[in-house]
Each structure stands twice: as structure tokens, then as C-alpha cells.
Amino acid sequence: MEEKEIIEIKEENEEVTEQQIEETENGIEISNDVIAVIAGVAVSEVQGVSSMSGGFAGGITEVLSGKKNLAKGIKVEKTENTAKIDVNIIVEYGSRIPDVAFEIQNRVKKAVESMTGFKVEEVNVHVQGVNTNITKQDNNNNQEENEPDTND
Numbered sequence: 001m002e003e004k005e006i007i008e009i010k011e012e013n014e015e016v017t018e019q020q021i022e023e024t025e026n027g028i029e030i031s032n033d034v035i036a037v038i039a040g041v042a043v044s045e046v047q048g049v050s051s052m053s054g055g056f057a058g059g060i061t062e063v064l065s066g067k068k069n070l071a072k073g074i075k076v077e078k079t080e081n082t083a084k085i086d087v088n089i090i091v092e093y094g095s096r097i098p099d100v101a102f103e104i105q106n107r108v109k110k111a112v113e114s115m116t117g118f119k120v121e122e123v124n125v126h127v128q129g130v131n132t133n134i135t136k137q138d139n140n141n142n143q144e145e146n147e148p149d150t151n152d
Helices: 001-024 032-043 055-065 097-116 133-146
Strands: 049-052 074-078 082-092 119-131
Touching: 032 049, 032 082, 032 097, 049 119, 074 119, 082 097, 097 119
Parallel strands: 082 119
Antiparallel strands: 049 082, 074 082
16 A cells, blocks of 8 residues: 555544544533542542542531542533633642642543543642641650650
8 A cells, every 4th residue: 555545544534533523422411520520539549639628518428428529629610522620639748739739730631531531721729738647646656755764
């Protein structure tokens, strides 16, 4: 086969694929909640994220239902084929916040785009707090070790 024929075949295949995608996308509606859960799973895999910050109502729902809410702390705005995602997190003490935020943006964008076909225009990361429980426990252990022995 000549190179020209190969190019023509590829162009024909691309047209068919685009038509098939348009036909299937017209019949499928993806909920904001589905996108939020996909983003939540991607965020939970990032090292340095202590938890999601979902507010009072999200916490009560999680306690009453007994299930972990994977969409907690995530807000999704979508149009026909684009999405904007806001992520609210609590970072572990000692983590470098710009690195954690950058990793969240990359993972969320990749996961949502690959699973839904939406183009993710924005992933905004809002750091709501820092989890310092680890530091408090370490300090208590250090104080106990450094206290003089009074049993002598």
C-alpha cells in the first residue's frame, strides 16, 4: 500500500469513530454526582490529603448512613461536554501544599476525562485546614520520654 492510501483509510476510520461517539453521547446523561465520586476517588489516592472537607451536613449524612461519602467536599459544574470541579480538602501536617494541589489537579482531570469523556476546564483546590493530630501525638510521646524518672 502506498502512504497516500494509508492516510485516506485513517481519515475514513476517524470519521466513523466521531459519528459513533456523537450517537452514543446523545443518549447518555452523566450526573454531577457521578463526576464528583470519580473526582473523590482520585483525590483520596493522593498522598498528603488527610480528608475531604464537606461541611456540617455532609458529616451528619456520613454518620447516619454509616457509609463513606466519596463525593464529600467536591462541587461539580458541567455543561454539555465540559466540567469545572472544586475540591475542598484538609492537608496532613508536613505535606507541601502546592505539590499536593498539583497532584490532585492532575489525577482528577485524568480520571474524569478518561471515564466520562468530558473536557475538564478547571480543577480548583481549596485547602480548608491542616490536620495536626499526628504532631500532637508525637509531642506527647516525646514529653513522656523526656520526663525525669521520679521513682529513684
